[in-house]
Amino acid sequence: MKRICKECGEEKEIEEFVKDKTCKYGYAWDCKECRSLHERKYRQDNKEEIAIRRKCRYQKNKEYVKRYGEKYRINNKAEINKRQRTYNRKARKDLKRVYVKDQIKKMGVENKDITPQMIELKRELMLFHRLLKEVSNGINGGGIQGTTANT
Numbered sequence: 468m469k470r471i472c473k474e475c476g477e478e479k480e481i482e483e484f485v486k487d488k489t490c491k492y493g494y495a496w497d498c499k500e501c502r503s504l505h506e507r508k509y510r511q512d513n514k515e516e517i518a519i520r521r522k523c524r525y526q527k528n529k530e531y532v533k534r535y536g537e538k539y540r541i542n543n544k545a546e547i548n549k550r551q552r553t554y555n556r557k558a559r560k561d562l563k564r565v566y567v568k569d570q571i572k573k574m575g576v577e578n579k580d581i582t583p584q585m586i587e588l589k590r591e592l593m594l595f596h597r598l599l600k601e602v603s604n605g606i607n608g609g610g611i612q613g614t615t616a617n618t
Contacts, residue, residue, distance in 0.1 A: 470494065474501035562590050 468481040474497040484494040485502060495502065510517060525532060540547060558566040567590045571581055 472496075472498040472501055474498070474505070562593055567593065 469478050470481055470484060470492070471478050472484075477498070479498050481494060483498045483500070485499055486493060487495040490496060497505070555566075557563075564586055567586050568581055570593070571585060571589050572578065576585075
């Protein structure tokens, strides 16, 4: 079954519309794509209002939100740990700001004393050490990797 989106005017399959019991045929008048664009624009245009509503809702339901979070963490511990490990590996590989900052903290520097320049210098130093390690492994492994010896 097909339907015409009232927003973009295109004829689309019924599966491309959101189900809505209040509408005549049981599906919304705009397609999922148009609705998504509309909602994104609304959120962008009303950021402050949405933030205030979200904050009020949190304040009214603070205890429920805390209990829900605790319950979720208990029931999904393995999945959360897996996601965290994946994030940490990627942060370490890409030398993300958070990872570099943690490395500086491990050196005994207070969080308030860490500057953006310090983070960038530490990142450059870590990149240099990685490059040095690659070159050293290439030399110790019988030559620089990726080259062939013609004798």
